[in-house]
Amino acid sequence: MASISQVLSLAELESVALRNVSRITREYWTDGAGENSTVQGNTAAFDRYRLRPRALRNVSNxxxxVTVLGKKLSFPVGIAPSGWHKMADSMGEAGTAQAAKKAGTVMGVSMGTALGASTSSACSPEEIKVAGDSAVKFFQLYIFQNRKFTKELLKRVEKAGYDAIMLTVDTAVVGRRISEIRNRPHMPDFLKVISFGSQLEHEKAGFAIDSNLVWEEIIPWLRQHTKMQIWLKGILTAEDATLAVKCGVDGIIVSNHGGRQLDGCVATIDALPEIVAVVKGAIPVHMDGGIRRGVDVFRALAMGADFVWVGRPVLWGLAYDGRRGVELMLDILREELKICMGLTGCSSIKQITSDFLGSIENGRFAKFDDVRARL
Ligand SMILES: Cc1cc2nc3c(=O)[nH]c(=O)nc-3n(C[C@H](O)[C@H](O)[C@H](O)COP(=O)(O)O)c2cc1C
Structure with missing residues (x-):
């Protein structure tokens, strides 16, 4: 393994970490649905937006x-929910939670943990909460056909001290992930039984995703069964953001599941502006997908996101050096964001606005707001 000081960017972290894991793990983490066009689009889209730095603005401090769920965090990057951290490190999600706490940020806990914990292939939601304490606030949820299971799970995580659920809404059906289908016979048992892959097996286990869900039913149902905040993860259009505000949800996460669901889908950074425009600050708007550099965090905030989450880089950090690898990954993003803020003339997160963004239109560099106004 390379020494810590050799890894200076998330690109380097990815390359070192993926060298040390099996092909099946690497493909499970890396690949998305179909031809991976959404996965690639998420990262590529950032570079279309270039920065307009300002000078002489006193950036000595x-x-x-930022504040999320009433808690002050050290910087605007959190750990997005993903399952099966024990594939990367024996401490699993408990180690990730400790890293989130040490970094002064938050972690979203994947529902996969609650299912896997019964087979000891994952940490339980309670264990993760104890390990990360106030850094563990969000529990990611899928609604299965078996509503009784969901009700019990809601009670359980509420009792464990979670503050909010993140209902993943981009999973009405399961995306077609080629490598997962191909690797399935060779996957670890817990992934075969519980992770997405065979609708039939899920149905047998009562864990089939409920494809019947509609706005008017599910939000009131959740409100009826929990006092935790309700956030929706997987919003990609102004229409759905408007409905989310109308239905009284507490926050939204602009996300396309890291490209693991709909191939050919809009990149999340491209989806953000129309969503921010209709939400108008009524509820927090977070985003994830393709964030790999501090400048990507800056771009997302400049477009109006209140906070961003990272998915795959967490797994690379874990595979590289367990809990410390996740801390390293967050430290790199923190350092890069700080330098980006210094060089653009922003000394607080509030100062990061769309004035700092531009894009090339018809061969000419133009202010982002001017380009949008012409649309
Ligand atoms: C291996 C893996 C497992 C994931 N599992 C879940 C999950 O259980 N629930 C969920 O809502 N999102 C899941 N996600 C999506 C992440 O929460 C997040 O939306 C996405 O990874 C962000 O994109 P990024 O990986 O480009 O940062 C998973 C992502 C990966 C890579």
Whole structure:
């Protein structure tokens, strides 16, 4: 394994980490649905937006803190929910939670943990909460046909001290992930039984995703069964963001599941502006997908996101050096964001606005807001 100081960017972290895992693990983490066009689009889209830095603005004190669920965080990057951290490190999600706590940020816990914990292939939601304490606030949820299971799970995570659920809404049906289908016979048992892959097996286990869900039914149902905040993960259009506000949800996460669901889908950074425009600050708007550099965090905030989450880089950090690898990954993003803020003339997160963004239109560099106004 390379020494810590050799890894200076998330690109380097990815390359070192993926060298040390099996092909099946690597493909499970890396690949998305279909031809991976959404996965690739998420990262590629960032570079279309270029920065317009300002000079001489006194950046001797840069404050990167933000508030999420009433808690002050050290910087605007959290750990997105993904299952099966024990594939990467024996501490699993408990180690990730400790890293989130040490970094002064938050972690979203994947529902896969609650299912896997019964086979000891994952940490339980309670264990993760104890390990990460106030860094563990969000529990990611899928609604299965077996509503009784969901009701019990809601009670359980509420009792464990979670503050909010993140209902993943981009999973009405399961995306067609080629490598998961191909690797399935060779996957670890817990992934075969519980992870997405065979609708038939899920149905047998009562864990089939409920494809019947509609806005008017599911939000009131959740409100009826939990006092935790309700956030929706997987919003990609102004229409759905408007409905989310109308239905009284507490926050949304602009996400396309890291490209693991709909191939050919809009990149999340491209979806963000129309969503921010209709939400108008009524509820927090977070985003994830393709964030690999501090400048990507800056771009997302400049477009109006209040906070961003990273998915795959967490798994690379874990595979590289367990809990410390996740801390390293967050430290790199923190350092890069700080430098980006210094060089653009922003000394607080509030100062990061769309004035700092531009894009090339018809061969000419133009202010982002001017381009949007012409649309
Ligand atoms: C291996 C893997 C497992 C994931 N599992 C879940 C999950 O159980 N629930 C969920 O809502 N999102 C899941 N996600 C999506 C992430 O929460 C997040 O939306 C996405 O990874 C962000 O994109 P990025 O990986 O480009 O940062 C998973 C992502 C990966 C890579």
């Amino acid at each position: 840069i404050d990167m803190s």
